[in-house]
Amino acid sequence: MKWPQLPSRxxxxxxxxxxxxxxxxxxxxxxxxxxxxxxxxxxxEVFDSALQEVAQxxxxxxxIELLNRDEDATGSPTAQMVPxxxxxxEYITYIVRDAKGRxxxxxxxxxxxxxxTDLSPGFRDRSGQRFYTESGVSGTLFVTAAERLGHRRSAxxxxxxxxxxxxxxxxxxSIAGVSALLSRSLSPVSAWQRQIEAxxxxxxxxxGATGLPSEIATAAASVDRLIERLARALQAERSxxxxxxxxxxxxxxxxxxxxxxxxxELAAGPILDxxxxxxxxxxxxxxxxxxxxxxxxxxxGGGLSAEPHDLGIVLTYVLDELCSSGTAGDRIVVTLxxxxxxxxxxxxxxxxxxxxxxxxxxxxxxTTVEPxxxxxxxxxxxxxxxxxxxxxxxxLERIGRxxxxxxxxxxxxxxxxxxxxxxxxxAGGHLELLSPAAGRADGFEARAYxxxxxxxxxxx
Amino acid sequence: xxxxxxxxxxxxxxxxxxxxAADGHTVDWMKRLEEASDSVRTVDYELILLDLMxxxxxxxxxxxxxxxxxxxxxxxxxxxxxxISDRISGLNAGADDYLVKPFDLAELxxxxxxxxxxxxGNPNPLFEVGDxxxxxxxxxxxxxxxxxxxxxxxxxxxxxxxARPYALLSKAQxxxxxxxxxxxxxxxxxxxxxGRLRRKLGQxxxxxxxxxxxxxxxxxxxxxxxx
Numbered sequence: 001m002k003w004p005q006l007p008s009r010x011x012x013x014x015x016x017x018x019x020x021x022x023x024x025x026x027x028x029x030x031x032x033x034x035x036x037x038x039x040x041x042x043x044x045e046v047f048d049s050a051l052q053e054v055a056q057x058x059x060x061x062x063x064i065e066l067l068n069r070d071e072d073a074t075g076s077p078t079a080q081m082v083p084x085x086x087x088x089x090e091y092i093t094y095i096v097r098d099a100k101g102r103x104x105x106x107x108x109x110x111x112x113x114x115x116x117t118d119l120s121p122g123f124r125d126r127s128g129q130r131f132y133t134e135s136g137v138s139g140t141l142f143v144t145a146a147e148r149l150g151h152r153r154s155a156x157x158x159x160x161x162x163x164x165x166x167x168x169x170x171x172x173x174s175i176a177g178v179s180a181l182l183s184r185s186l187s188p189v190s191a192w193q194r195q196i197e198a199x200x201x202x203x204x205x206x207x208g209a210t211g212l213p214s215e216i217a218t219a220a221a222s223v224d225r226l227i228e229r230l231a232r233a234l235q236a237e238r239s240x241x242x243x244x245x246x247x248x249x250x251x252x253x254x255x256x257x258x259x260x261x262x263x264x265e266l267a268a269g270p271i272l273d274x275x276x277x278x279x280x281x282x283x284x285x286x287x288x289x290x291x292x293x294x295x296x297x298x299x300x301g302g303g304l305s306a307e308p309h310d311l312g313i314v315l316t317y318v319l320d321e322l323c324s325s326g327t328a329g330d331r332i333v334v335t336l337x338x339x340x341x342x343x344x345x346x347x348x349x350x351x352x353x354x355x356x357x358x359x360x361x362x363x364x365x366x367t368t369v370e371p372x373x374x375x376x377x378x379x380x381x382x383x384x385x386x387x388x389x390x391x392x393x394x395x396l397e398r399i400g401r402x403x404x405x406x407x408x409x410x411x412x413x414x415x416x417x418x419x420x421x422x423x424x425x426x427a428g429g430h431l432e433l434l435s436p437a438a439g440r441a442d443g444f445e446a447r448a449y450x451x452x453x454x455x456x457x458x459x460x
Numbered sequence: 461x462x463x464x465x466x467x468x469x470x471x472x473x474x475x476x477x478x479x480x481a482a483d484g485h486t487v488d489w490m491k492r493l494e495e496a497s498d499s500v501r502t503v504d505y506e507l508i509l510l511d512l513m514x515x516x517x518x519x520x521x522x523x524x525x526x527x528x529x530x531x532x533x534x535x536x537x538x539x540x541x542x543x544i545s546d547r548i549s550g551l552n553a554g555a556d557d558y559l560v561k562p563f564d565l566a567e568l569x570x571x572x573x574x575x576x577x578x579x580x581g582n583p584n585p586l587f588e589v590g591d592x593x594x595x596x597x598x599x600x601x602x603x604x605x606x607x608x609x610x611x612x613x614x615x616x617x618x619x620x621x622x623a624r625p626y627a628l629l630s631k632a633q634x635x636x637x638x639x640x641x642x643x644x645x646x647x648x649x650x651x652x653x654x655g656r657l658r659r660k661l662g663q664x665x666x667x668x669x670x671x672x673x674x675x676x677x678x679x680x681x682x683x684x685x686x687x
Contacts, residue, residue, distance in 0.1 A: 144581035246513065250469050253562030257475030260565045262483070286562045290542070317544055317551075324557065352544030396662065 008155055012189075020178040021171060028167050032156075036160035043159075047152050048123060054092050055134040055145040062105050072301055073240040082198070084394070094145040094411045100274040104141075115144050125149065173268040188212045192220055205306070241297045248289050256282045291415040294353050299418050303350050305428025308343040315376055317357045324454050331363060335375040342378055343453035351450070354423045355382065355415040358446050362386035366444070371415035380429070380452035385445045391435035417446070423447045461576055461619060462637045466488045466496040466522075468514050472561070476538070478511065480567040480572070483599075484612035489638050493517045500526065503636060505533050506623070507575060507666065512539040514552070520553050527554035534575045538563070546566040555687070573597055573685040576623075587622050589676065592661055594622065601661065608660050613638065617653050621666065630673040 006335050008014060093110035101119060104454035116126050119142045121133050130152070145441040192209040200208070259279045266272040319334060344351070362372040365421050366386025373385040391399070399417055421431045429450040437445035453457075463480055467473040468491045480487045488503070490496040493516050499509070508526075512519035523535055536557040537550045547558045557574050559568060577585060577596060585597035593602045599615060601608045610618065618628060620637045631650050638653075639645050646652075654666055654674060667677040 006531075105525070130674075245542060246540040249542070250472065251563045252477065253540070254469055254472035256562045257565055259479050261475045264565075314544060317548055321544075321547065326570075326573070327598055348548075349543040349545050 005387055009023075013179065013186055017175060017179045017181050021075040021175045025167065028170070029164070031047075032160060032163040032167075036156065037161055041157045043152055043156050046132070047147060051092060051123075051130060051132045051145045051147050052134070054094060055132050055143045056250040058145070059093050059136045059141065062143060063141055065210055066096075066104055091151055092145055092147050097142045097144070099140050099142070101142075107442075110146065116442045134316050135320055143349045160423070185213070189216050192216070196223065201226070204234065219309060240298065243294050248293070249286075252282065252286045252289065256286065259307055281342055282290050284361065288415075291419060293355075294419045295415055295422060298350065298353070298422035298426055299370045303347055304428070304451075305347045306343050308345050309348040309351070310340055311342040311344050311346070311348075311376055311380075311382070311450070312339060314351055315374075318352050318359070319374070322356065322359060331368070332359065332370050333373045337374075337376055342376055342380060342420050344375070344380055344427075344450050345453055346429070346450050350384075350423045350427065354420050354448055357420050358382070358384040358448070361416045361446070362444070372445075378452075381447055381448040382450060383447045385437045385440075385443060387443045390442055391444060396433045396435055420446070420448060424450065427451055461485045461572075461616070461623075462503060462640075463572070464496060464499055464503070464505045464508045466493065466509065466514065466519065467491065467511045469511075475565065476568065479569060480506050480509075482612060482616075483569050483572070484616035484636050485572070486616065486640050486643075490636070491515075493519070496522065496524065499641075500531065500533070503677055506579075506637070507572060508533055508535045508553075509572075510535055510537050512537060512541055514682060520550060523550070523553045534579045536571060536575055538568075561596075570597070573599075576619075589625070589667065590662065592665065594618070596622070597680075603661060610657075613653060617657060621674070625676045628669055628673050628675045634674070634679050 012169065060409055065153035077334050090107055093107045095103050095110050095112055095115050096105035099119070101117055106112060114127060114129065116124060118124070119133055119135070121135050124131050124133075128149050130147050130149055131144055132146075133142055170458075188209065188211040192207060193289065194213060195207045195209060199205075202319065204227055206227050207220065209220050212220050213366070256279065258276055259282060262275045263272060263279055266275055315334075315336065319332065322332070357430070359372060359374060362384045363386075365388065366372055367388050370387030374383075376382050376383075401418060417431070424431045427450060429448060432447040432449065434445040437443035437444065463485050464478065465477055466490065467476060467485050473489055473491065477487045484678065485507075488505075488561070489641045490499055490501055490574075490685070491514075493514050496508075496510075499505075500618055510519045510523060519537065519539070522539070526535070529636040534556045535554065536559060537555045538559050538561060539546070539550070541550075541559045542549075542560045544568060550558045556578070559571060573585070573596060578583075585595055587596060591604045596619070601610060615665050616638055620634060631653050638650075648654070654668075658666055664677045667675050669675060
């Protein structure tokens with residue numbers, strides 16, 4: 001049997017449950033005490049009435065009894081005990097005395113010495129007992145009835161206990177009940193919380209939760225509006241970089257193409273040299289603008305997409321592009337996972353930029369006599385290894401920064417690894433640079449750890 | 461080859477057109493999709509170079525429409541849309557190649573050749589007929605082991621024959637392949653170029669079918685091979 005999970009101590013459910021339980025306990029105990037006090041007063045009244053009634057009833061009976069009694073030779077009265085029908089313990093005892101305080105008659109459990117000598121009528125307390133004195137026969141005969149106060153206390157305490165003990169049962173029941181009620185009432189809030197958590201980094205669609213309490217619904221609507229504004233802002237930024245890329249690429253392409261035509265058509269000489277220099281600069285400008293836009297896009301977020309992509313297929317297209325452009329030649333050795341094995345939430349365009357940058361870096365900076373080894377594992381690790389000398393830890397740390405380049409004569413913007421790192425971070429992964437490459441004594445390896453779709457992992 | 465270039469940027473379009481023409485191909489340059497649609501209805505192009513962002517629509521829609529209509533003309537996309545998703549969309553829509561701006565004109569020429577060879581059913585750039593060895597990728601011709609220099613127009617004419625080695629090509633078909641819409645063609649131009657090719661490559665390299673046109677000959681040994 002699976003027990004329901006206890007709510008967190010910081011949760012609203014926990015606070016309300018504990019608060020309700022404490023409040024219920026305090027109120028219940030206060031009510032019990034107040035009831036006990038009232039009850040005790042009422043018990044006192046009833047018991048006093050009974051004590052008074054006993055004294056008033058005994059007085060005429062005692063008078064008749066005394067009239068019928070023979071006096072002893074000395075003429076002094078002798079206290080006689082009222083015969084008992086059956087031995088028993090008396091809650092109320094009494095004693096009948098004359099005006100001089102001499103006992104004439106008493107109940108069998110009474111102890112004359114414990115009775116007060118004061119014969120004035122009325123109630124009084126003494127030695128843990130309650131007394132009531134009644135006088136009659138013109139102030140010549142006095143009856144004093146007595147009762148142990150402990151008896152009354154015991155009765156009051158029993159009544160109070162009867163009021164308190166249900167709390168032991170009611171308190172856990174009320175905690176469970178309040179907790180269940182709160183859990184049910186807060187279930188839309190919990191669902192909303194889970195939906196927000198599931199939004200993750202790439203999903204910026206409004207939550208649109210329903211059934212929320214009015215206090216939370218306002219906050220939820222505000223969150224949805226905030227998400228919408230954020231999504232619009234990010235979309236605007238992405239559109240800007242995409243449009244910038246398009247608007248920049250065409251004039252650069254036009255300038256480069258015209259210059260290349262000029263280089264072909266010009267005769268050898270200083271003007272041709274100038275045209276060739278312009279062509280080189282235009283190529284550099286093209287490369288730099290492309291990398292800057294890639295970096296801007298990567299740092300502007302958007303590393304994740306709502307739908308998972310098969311990275312193996314995307315990588316195939318990237319490799320096809322590199323090979324068809326003649327960049328890669330036959331230097332690339334690839335290990336690809338089976339189709340559908342690496343489903344990832346990373347944006348496919350972002351992954352393509354990441355892969356292209358790492359492979360181009362390896363082709364540019366690795367030794368040409370060794371292949372560039374490209375691999376993608378089902379765990380979402382994309383690695384590119386190239387041959388070359390071992391880099392120092394300082395160099396490894398430095399080359400990841402924008403505009404920093406290793407000790408190389410190869411051209412480059414110094415932005416490739418910064419772009420890759422920004423994309424990996426935006427997607428919730430990270431980049432690791434190794435030199436020497438894993439399992440080798442030399443070379444360089446870049447590993448991008450990318451998020452793999454959870455459902456795919458579960459299936460595996 | 462007769463190539464249709466669809467590009468709205470005048471400076472880039474001019475350079476691309478000149479490059480293709482310098483390679484010996486015939487180019488019709490259209491700046492709008494509407495003009496391009498009219499052109500493909502009129503002429504059987506051997507290759508279309510297509511920009512994707514045009515003033516009157518998206519090139520990808522033009523591409524899809526062509527493929528849906530059963531048109532199998534090779535299409536190479538030339539675009540500033542550099543994302544891999546754009547590339548995948550373009551190739552899935554039926555593009556044969558996808559080249560992102562800015563590009564090297566030399567790379568464009570090489571890819572045009574590769575696409576043409578792929579569509580010609582023979583990706584191998586070497587073509588042999590008689591004592592001639594023709595490298596379509598390097599655009600060189602060797603006759604009996606010696607290199608023969610051809611002008612761009614002569615090369616284009618030879619390419620037209622190599623594309624359909626046994627087939628008869630009418631004079632009109634050859635003119636259509638060699639000249640763009642705006643070119644003025646003299647009545648005896650084709651005969652002049654055929655004559656020049658025969659002088660450089662051998663009299664029997666091109667056969668005349670009287671009243672109908674020309675076709676690639678079988679060479680001295682009556683055989684030609686496509687390795």
